[in-house]
Amino acid sequence: MSYDFQAVETKWQKIWEERRCFEVEADPAKLKFYCLEMFPYPSGALHMGHVRNYSMGDMLTRFLRKKGLNVLYPMGFDAFGMPAENAAIKYKTKPHEWTWQNIEYMTTQLKRMGYSYDWRRRVESCNPNYYRWNQWLFLQMYKKGLVYRKYAPVNWCEPCGTVLANEQVVNGTCWRCNTPVVKKNLEQWFIKITDCAQELLDNIDSQLTGWPERVRIMQRNWIGRSEGARLSFEVDALGCTIEAFTTRFDTVYGITFIALAPEHELVKHMLEKLPSNQAQEMKDFVAKCAAQSAIERSAVGGEKQGFKTPFTGAHPVTGKPIPIWLANYILMDYGTGAIMGVPAHDQRDFEFCRKYGIEVIPVIQPAEAKNPLDGATMEAAFEDDGISCNSGQFDGLPTQEAIRKMIDWGESQGLCKREVNFRLRDWLISRQRYWGTPIPFVHCPRCGIVPVSEDQLPVLLPEDVTVTDVGRSPLLDMPEWLETPCPVCGGKAQREAETMDTFFCSSWYFERYCSPDAAASPFDPKDTNYWMPVDQYIGGIEHACLHLIYARFFTMFLSDIGLLPKGMREPFTNLLTQGMVIKDGAKMSKSLGNTVEPTEIVEKYGADTVRLFILFASPPQNDLDWSEQGVEGAHRFLSRVWRFVEENLEDLKKHAGEYVPMSSLTIPAQRDFKRKIHSTIFAVTRDIDEEKQFNTAIARLMELTNALYSFRPSEPADFKLRREGVDVLLNCLSPFSPHIAEELWGMLGNETLLSIVPWPVPEQEALAADFVIIVAQVNGKVRAKLTLPSGLNEAELRDAVMNDAQVKEKIAGKEIVKVIAVPEKLVNVVVKG
């Protein structure tokens, strides 16, 4: 009987399902482990990136289950989003139908891979029983004051026909379609994630120690905390003040201009005060800036453009009038949208001033300067620390001290106020799309924008729609859905037709997995108290500043409103970010046409082979080069395992359970083989559990297989040992390639499923070596290798090596300076002459 992987795999998948092997329940008597993978978008079919992600999770899950943990391992679908709308147009179907078809198909694909999910817990975010809780949670946030509407310049992607959150703008382009985003002034829904900015930052250090350093740094930068002060300039002509934030209050004496973002609200007031020709010029400038793309506006070294207004503001300390400019490099959405311009100590301000001939006044001198800085001749801003000058009573202070003392003084004089600013912005949550969670609000001409009452949830998304034109939500053309009585006054009102960012759905799906059927709340705290937090999360690095920030915010919110325990502030204890799957030097992607379809490769080699290859070819974090030859290698290995068991089946069956302890083995070959078996257990366990280095774990199984083939049994103990070796091999192989392991295990006459057989524990005595190879070095160069009994002390080692013929020859006639002996490892003889 040859290795018929198709038959074997379908057989065991059916048995596991029938026997409900992977269904779990919360059980406080058992130690839990929650293994989570980023759930896929149901795009139509699994890709190799999914296969890699889920093969890691399943291997880990199967391993931990065998180690006796109660493991929650669920799967679901992140089912709302744009592609469904595009597909609906292309294939003349409905987003709802297309999505559900894909969900069902991809579920069969996942099952075909043999992943051990508890399928009863499948969650689909487009299912009303899920998204109703999106709406409910949104209302809870609203009640907490975390939801607000704001008219603001927002990121707009034209092809997607919708706004984007800051996190979804990558290098000035849309994260999904790479089109440069433009700014549009719109009134939009926001969630105040900035309320948690400090905690999101603090917890990175205190709680996210199980995350890759890379992701922690990315989040730290994204949140971007800076400490400084806010100061204001009186603008008499307008009867108001301009506020600005600075981290360098020590440079106030160097202010030579004030600059506002072209979108600054004061611009309106200025226009009103200006004669029409001047006003027109200013409007033109503002329009020009608005037309610049985000990339042009925000590129370092990009051309700085300004417009000098006829207004001035009073210097907060000296009272001198300072000219007010509009400048394209001032960002409206950071700080106050206005800055104090200090060209001598800020490179951007410097470039601006040189271009427009504004004065440059140094107020800091480098500590060991030969020639002091001169505002007229300096060629670049001096941004380092130095010694204050031209700063009145603060002259002579080093920068850090100057910052502290000047802010202290400024605060005491009422000139400034300490302030912390974050780069993180509030989360723009609304989307002008159809296929998403309807935002549960109603626009009433009398009562304004009012929430739908909770007992009216869910606000169902109509499923029977025709999407005709990307860019206009069909909801807008459905009066029967749109028109609704106002929840407050009962009068005629209209539903909010915008939907939620799909990242809202993915911010709490892992809690829903804990109680997928909860009907009275998003999840049952009884379940989440047991299962949460997630012990191991696995997914792509691309979510470092998207999903992984939103989900953290949600957890803090859920904890605040008491759905999660007070102390549970972080959802993911350990994070593994897997590398990409590469083929022909580039990431596998449809657009490059270099994809390999999992289904095809599974048909050709089997799921066990694909899983094994994908875990063996590269360490988890690295990119993985797809190689069909590598897949064949993995297949060859599994066939070798199969053949070994099959060819020796009758004999192996005779020795079930007859393990011989190390203590009763005397023949060196037996002792070596026994040691190989147990050191394999030891190393594989450590590689998976501690090192998360699955490729080397597999290498060790290959070594054990090679050892099984070269071990030639002759006497009874040999045969017993061989059976033990096979048992260990199959047991350790089963998390990686579970079907073949299960089949061979059954062929050996076992009744119990290997999937639930405990993971082997190495026999301590079988790990210790009888003999070790001692390297004999002369002056650090290897001259001989001696096989010596294990456990020799330094003196014994030294004697053994010094008496070795080869060593003797090498050191003959030379003066011995020193001999270093490292037990169990080496002896180095240092000689002179």
Place this chain on the structure above:
RNA sequence: GCGAGGGUGGCGGAAUCGGUAGACGCGUCAGACUUAGAAUCUGGUACUUCCAAGUGUAGGGGUUCAAAUCCCCUCCCUCGCACCA
């Protein structure tokens, strides 16, 4: 520019504490089996070299009995951030 992580055979990658560099696999070469092929098996495979020996972990320097590993300098690659005041 700033920040992080890297650079080891033809390739993917091994190498717990500083202690045999190249585990395991791919590829490749030679042989066995075969009418032939496929499959399988055996052996070789860092470089120079007949051997002996020497040289080798991006390059240069240092610490050490001993360095892929620690320190300094240089080069290169990948990733992230990038007018954040």
